Amino acid sequence: MKQLDGLRAIAVFAVLYTHYLPKNYWIFGIYWGELGVKLFFVLSGFLITSILLKCRQYIASGKQTRFFTLRQFYIRRFLRLFPLYYATLALAALVNIPPVRETIAWHIPYLSNVYFAIRGDFYDSVSHFWSLAVEEQFYLLLPWLILFLPKKSLLPTIIILILVGPLFRLAGPIVGLNQVAIWVLMPSSLDTLGLGSLLAYLRHQEELFNISTKKLVNVFVLIGLPLWLLINIINRIHSPILIANILHDTALGLIFTWLIAQASRGFKGIIGDIMESKPLIYIGKISYGIYVIHNFMPYVVRKAFDVFGLSSYNSQLVIALFSTVATIILATISWHFLEKPINDFKKFFEYTHKVAN
Numbered sequence: 001m002k003q004l005d006g007l008r009a010i011a012v013f014a015v016l017y018t019h020y021l022p023k024n025y026w027i028f029g030i031y032w033g034e035l036g037v038k039l040f041f042v043l044s045g046f047l048i049t050s051i052l053l054k055c056r057q058y059i060a061s062g063k064q065t066r067f068f069t070l071r072q073f074y075i076r077r078f079l080r081l082f083p084l085y086y087a088t089l090a091l092a093a094l095v096n097i098p099p100v101r102e103t104i105a106w107h108i109p110y111l112s113n114v115y116f117a118i119r120g121d122f123y124d125s126v127s128h129f130w131s132l133a134v135e136e137q138f139y140l141l142l143p144w145l146i147l148f149l150p151k152k153s154l155l156p157t158i159i160i161l162i163l164v165g166p167l168f169r170l171a172g173p174i175v176g177l178n179q180v181a182i183w184v185l186m187p188s189s190l191d192t193l194g195l196g197s198l199l200a201y202l203r204h205q206e207e208l209f210n211i212s213t214k215k216l217v218n219v220f221v222l223i224g225l226p227l228w229l230l231i232n233i234i235n236r237i238h239s240p241i242l243i244a245n246i247l248h249d250t251a252l253g254l255i256f257t258w259l260i261a262q263a264s265r266g267f268k269g270i271i272g273d274i275m276e277s278k279p280l281i282y283i284g285k286i287s288y289g290i291y292v293i294h295n296f297m298p299y300v301v302r303k304a305f306d307v308f309g310l311s312s313y314n315s316q317l318v319i320a321l322f323s324t325v326a327t328i329i330l331a332t333i334s335w336h337f338l339e340k341p342i343n344d345f346k347k348f349f350e351y352t353h354k355v356a357n
Helices: 003-020 032-060 066-094 100-107 112-119 129-148 151-174 179-184 186-204 213-237 242-265 269-275 278-285 287-294 297-307 316-348
Strands: none
Touching: 003 032, 003 242, 003 269, 003 278, 003 287, 003 316, 032 066, 032 129, 032 186, 032 242, 066 100, 066 129, 066 287, 066 316, 100 112, 112 129, 112 179, 129 151, 129 179, 129 186, 151 179, 151 186, 151 242, 179 186, 186 213, 186 242, 213 242, 278 287, 287 316, 297 316
């Protein structure tokens, strides 16, 4: 599914665009970085659930046990995600990029989102860690549900997960949560993560349905796109209202579920050619590194400009350009010399395993 790497590239560029440039540069005034993060969430839900559903088949056929699957899953997640994350944290703390040293106790256990929720605000170069925390917390929850629940309970459970997102955003103000807490705590993202899981489930069980998954997700976009446009129109005419905030992410999730379904099957024509272009595929491959590193780069670039006496060129556009280039270079180095070599150890932790009689 090469085109999913193309989607990753588009998502991470959307994040760079809005994190590096002020709002007056955003096309249509839309916070494109939010869309990028939500696309990552739906994609994560889809891919992780697909893996776990495949593992259920291995378990059912006697090739492995549930607890063997859990062990392999968490080891493989560790090998893919932890080395770069902790290396970046350690390096940022070593050179004292603020506020890493003051907040590192929250980031080490992937509780950045809880810290921001308590604080009621984001915090400089570590603000993007909230989404990494959400994904890790989701990874702790999902395998137990997918692997241990009865087969008949899987679809209802996934639907409940999706409903938790808007219900949490509805209940948040009622119980006195601040807006940042409502945004960053894991339950608020369960609709986007859960819609990815739903797509994986529908694809996995496609033969059981009278209607194809492709037709079902076409309905998703027919609901999600008009709803998202309506919410944006309402928010521009009036100050943001509760119902819009509740349904905004769900609408995005529906759109991105359709998008991922199409890309997983493969767009045709010029769109397919673009999605499978080598530069886009490569950026998608190193997108995790780009995301982890990117928020530290403006600070580093500004410091470098000061050291080399280039402070007079310290404009937002120049900093954004140099930060983008530096981020891609560092992510490339990270991929080839840290992430890929460690990721290759996954071959020692494959899922299939013969269970002794």
